[in-house]
Amino acid sequence: MNFSISLTVNGVRRDVALDDPRVTLLDLLRERLDLTGTKKGCDRGQCGACTVLVDGRRINSCLALAVSHDGAEILTIEGVARGDQLHPVQAAFIAHDGLQCGFCTPGQIMSAIGLIREGQAGDDPERVREGMSGNLCRCGAYAGITEAVLEAQNSLVATSQRRSA
Amino acid sequence: MKTFDYLRPATISDAVAAAAEPGAAYLAAGTNLLDLMKGGISRPDRLVDVTRLPGLDRIEPLPDGGVRIGAMVRNADLACDAGFAKSFPAVAEALLSGASAQLRNAATVGGNLLQRTRCGYFYDVASACNKREPGSGCDARGGENRLHAVLGWSEACIATHPSDFCVPLIALDAVVEIEGKSGRREVALEALHCLPGDTPARETVLEPGDLIVAVRLPGEARAFSAHARYLKVRERTSYAFAVVSAAAALRIEQGTIREARLALGGVAAKPWRARAAEQILLGAGADPAVFRRAAEAALADAKPSGDNQFKIELARRILVRTLTLAAAGTPKRIAALPASPFASASGALQHA
Numbered sequence: 001m002n003f004s005i006s007l008t009v010n011g012v013r014r015d016v017a018l019d020d021p022r023v024t025l026l027d028l029l030r031e032r033l034d035l036t037g038t039k040k041g042c043d044r045g046q047c048g049a050c051t052v053l054v055d056g057r058r059i060n061s062c063l064a065l066a067v068s069h070d071g072a073e074i075l076t077i078e079g080v081a082r083g084d085q086l087h088p089v090q091a092a093f094i095a096h097d098g099l100q101c102g103f104c105t106p107g108q109i110m111s112a113i114g115l116i117r118e119g120q121a122g123d124d125p126e127r128v129r130e131g132m133s134g135n136l137c138r139c140g141a142y143a144g145i146t147e148a149v150l151e152a153q154n155s156l157v158a159t160s161q162r163r164s165a
Numbered sequence: 166m167k168t169f170d171y172l173r174p175a176t177i178s179d180a181v182a183a184a185a186e187p188g189a190a191y192l193a194a195g196t197n198l199l200d201l202m203k204g205g206i207s208r209p210d211r212l213v214d215v216t217r218l219p220g221l222d223r224i225e226p227l228p229d230g231g232v233r234i235g236a237m238v239r240n241a242d243l244a245c246d247a248g249f250a251k252s253f254p255a256v257a258e259a260l261l262s263g264a265s266a267q268l269r270n271a272a273t274v275g276g277n278l279l280q281r282t283r284c285g286y287f288y289d290v291a292s293a294c295n296k297r298e299p300g301s302g303c304d305a306r307g308g309e310n311r312l313h314a315v316l317g318w319s320e321a322c323i324a325t326h327p328s329d330f331c332v333p334l335i336a337l338d339a340v341v342e343i344e345g346k347s348g349r350r351e352v353a354l355e356a357l358h359c360l361p362g363d364t365p366a367r368e369t370v371l372e373p374g375d376l377i378v379a380v381r382l383p384g385e386a387r388a389f390s391a392h393a394r395y396l397k398v399r400e401r402t403s404y405a406f407a408v409v410s411a412a413a414a415l416r417i418e419q420g421t422i423r424e425a426r427l428a429l430g431g432v433a434a435k436p437w438r439a440r441a442a443e444q445i446l447l448g449a450g451a452d453p454a455v456f457r458r459a460a461e462a463a464l465a466d467a468k469p470s471g472d473n474q475f476k477i478e479l480a481r482r483i484l485v486r487t488l489t490l491a492a493a494g495t496p497k498r499i500a501a502l503p504a505s506p507f508a509s510a511s512g513a514l515q516h517a
Contacts, residue, residue, distance in 0.1 A: 044204075045267075045268060057241075057271075058266065058267050058270060059270050060268065060271070063196045063199045063271070064195065068216055111266070114266070114267075120245065126502065129403075130402075130502055131266055133265055133404040134264070134265020
């Protein structure tokens with residue numbers, strides 16, 4: 001069977017002919033669209049390295065069938081910066097040493113962007129930690145990650161307040 | 166992963182017909198099913214994608230004060246629906262204590278009910294498992310089984326049902342709406358899951374093609390909103406299945422318990438309603454001795470299935486704790502760590 005799907009990936013429409021329904025969204029991004037920023041860690045929904053935003057919501061792309069997401073809008077780590085200007089979450093991860101080896105970082109950043117959009121954690125560090133618990137970091141950079149998410153949350157809230165003022 | 170045919174029908178009746186064929190399985194978010202397929206535990210020949218079926222993604226208030234939750238509603242959307250969380254706070258708390266934020270954004274109401282056990286021997290295709298392969302035996306019986314069932318288990322299977330969501334739902338008399346080959350029917354959630362007996366591969370009363378289309382909570386379930394909690398003991402702070410969990414919902418008038426609902430999770434192959442314990446609470450106050458008597462009644466039939474004697478006393482204590490917190494009143498906002506038994510002041514790090 002052949003399945004043609006179209007996705008909007010980082011703002012660009014991509015039409016993909018799938019020859020196999022088994023392709024996950026993660027494998028589609030990495031192997032067919034050459035967007036290798038999204039990482040394959042456990043491939044079983046346990047580590048969060050494959051986190052992307054689908055229609056604005058963070059999900060594990062390893063547990064999503066690509067064919068089931070026909071028409072979706074996908075945001076990956078490659079799509080968050082504006083040219084050379086880093087996304088505030090990316091900048092905060094650098095400022096707070098929210099990483100060591102960096103393998104989990106794209107998933108951490110996409111998850112943090114999703115968390116801030118969800119608007120449930122606010123500036124409560126415990127809620128941030130709970131909200132980020134689906135992203136494992138084997139280097140143990142959690143303290144820096146929490147600080148980075150809190151700073152990014154505050155700077156994004158300040159920006160949106162300036163815009164609405 | 167074994168290959169499969171993929172169908173995305175446009176109507177519920179087409180979906181039911183397509184899924185009634187041998188070897189077919191429904192696909193919603195796939196957060197459990199794809200994991201099982203990658204591991205070779207589930208090997209469907211045909212996936213029937215229900216994510217685009219019309220009308221399954223709504224949270225509808227009912228005239229009696231209850232709510233009808235479409236089977237495709239995502240866990241996060243239900244938990245964060247302000248009206249729902251206010252009326253059924255223990256259900257929202259249970260949802261937020263499950264999985265991770267990414268999984269809750271994808272996982273559906275119907276899929277949660279039908280998720281499979283997390284027994285390691287069920288997941289390991291090299292192990293004997295009567296649930297995965299009837300008649301092959303149960304390696305969990307003589308294996309690593311400290312987290313296995315203490316109620317309702319059999320020699321054939323000691324697995325537990327992993328859902329958090331289902332625990333307050335059965336306490337609140339949830340009803341499941343099912344579309345099947347012969348039309349629409351309803352089953353009490355308490356009657357949906359089967360105990361293992363000699364046939365642990367039969368996990369629910371669903372027949373081939375049956376599709377869960379909605380879960381309903383009756384209007385009476387709102388009467389508990391002021392005194393409803395869900396607590397969950399985990400082996401790590403977050404993103405873990407329950408060792409033991411409990412839902413307690415009380416209707417209290419002038420300090421006296423007039424109605425009580427209790428259920429346990431992580432103890433059996435189904436979410437476990439503790440009706441005998443509920444009766445003990447009627448007419449009592451928020452009395453620790455009465456709570457303890459109720460907890461003992463709830464676990465009266467419990468017996469270890471392996472190295473899990475500790476779960477029986479843990480379940481009694483978590484019931485007492487849940488009753489104590491429910492009697493004290495539902496918090497205005499769900500705690501930073503939902504369902505954590507280690508409560509502290511808001512904002513403070515509880516597990517730093």
